[in-house]
Each structure stands twice: as structure tokens, then as C-alpha cells.
């Protein structure tokens with residue numbers, strides 16, 4: 064029994080170590096290449112979100128990279144990329160649309176997604192190792208490949224569920240802050256094009272479900288909340 068379990072435990076430990084290193088690297092990159100968001104109109108909409116949450120303020124950091132993205136670090140800090148702020152400066156996105164991104168990332172933090180990813184990452188490694196061991200016996204040669212594919216599928220599904228939850232949180236917060244869901248929806252519709260302009264931004268597109276499906280989910284939530 065011990066012998067059968069040990070590859071799993073090793074895989075878990077390995078996954079955890081790799082994750083720790085990547086968290087450390089990300090945090091260092093974020094620290095070195097970020098400043099606090101100070102633009103007055105963006106601060107004003109963030110203050111509206113803060114009031115709705117009964118917080119003194121919401122700190123947002125600007126990450127100095129070109130791709131258009133927002134992210135929640137595992138330590139709970141919220142970042143917008145310089146690329147996103149440039150789209151705001153050029154008038155491609157509004158302050159309220161930027162607020163909807165901050166609200167979405169706040170959702171990831173509030174719902175514990177950024178911290179839970181640590182567990183997911185280790186679990187994914189373990190699952191892949193266990194599946195590979197089983198499948199290589201059934202399908203010699205391809206077992207590892209199939210196992211990796213399956214593990215990726217599971218991870219993608221988990222992250223898609225997170226995105227819908229963060230969207231729902233953002234909708235509720237935007238409504239409470241008096242900003243409404245219109246900016247959230249209009250930004251989603253612009254997102255595919257925005258990401259294209261920034262060049263290599265597959266991360267956003269990969270981790271987020273299709274725009275059409277997200278818009279429908281937001282509208283379904285609104286309909287449900289209006290009835291209640």
C-alpha cells in the first residue's frame with residue numbers, strides 16, 4: 064500500500080514545490096514592476112467599490128507590462144496591466160469598465176480562488192501521475208500524454224467555474240456601488256479585440272470562458288436577482 068501511494072505523495076510534494084517557486088517568482092516580478100494606481104477618475108470609481116464593501120479604500124497596483132489583463136495575486140493584491148491603462152488613456156475603455164475588472168479580481172480574492180489554486184496545482188500534478196501510471200499499462204506509449212490532457216481538462220474546468228463565480232461577484236458589487244452591470248458587459252464584448260491588439264495575451268483567453276457565455280450568465284443572474 065505504502066509503495067503504491069508514494070508516487071502520489073511525491074507528485075503532490077513536487078507540485079507544491081514547483082508552485083512555491085512560481086509564486087515567489089511572480090511576486091518578485093510584480094513587486095519590481097508595479098506602482099500604485101493614482102489616476103484620479105479611476106481612483107474615484109474604485110472608491111465607489113470600496114464604499115459598497117464598507118472598506119476605507121481599495122488598493123490597485125499597476126503592473127508594467129503591455130498585454131491587457133487584470134489579475135489577483137495569491138497574497139490578495141489586485142493588479143491591472145499598463146496595457147489596460149493605456150486602453151483607458153486612449154479612450155478604448157471607460158473608467159467604469161476598468162472598475163468592473165477590479166470588481167472581478169476582488170471576487171477572485173474574496174472567494175478564495177487565488178489561494179485555492181495552490182491546492183489545485185498540486186492536485187493536478189498528482190492526478191496526472193496517477194492517471195499516467197494506470198493508462199500506460201492499458202495503452203503503452205500514449206498513457207502519459209492522455210493523462211496530461213485529462214489533467215489539463217479538469218484544471219480548465221475548475222478555472223472556468225472560478226470565472227463565472229468572480230463575474231457574479233463583480234455584477235453584485237457593481238450594482239451595489241451604483242455602477243450597474245452595463246460596464247461589465249460592454250467590457251466583455253470589447254475584450255476579445257483588446258487582447259488581440261496587445262499581442263501575446265493568450266492567458267486571459269485561455270483561463271476565461273467564451274464571452275458570449277459569460278454575458279448570458281451575467282444576464283441570468285440579474286434576472287434572478289430582480290425577481291427576488
Ligand SMILES: [Zn+2]
Pocket residue numbers: 167171225226229
Ligand atoms: Zn478571472
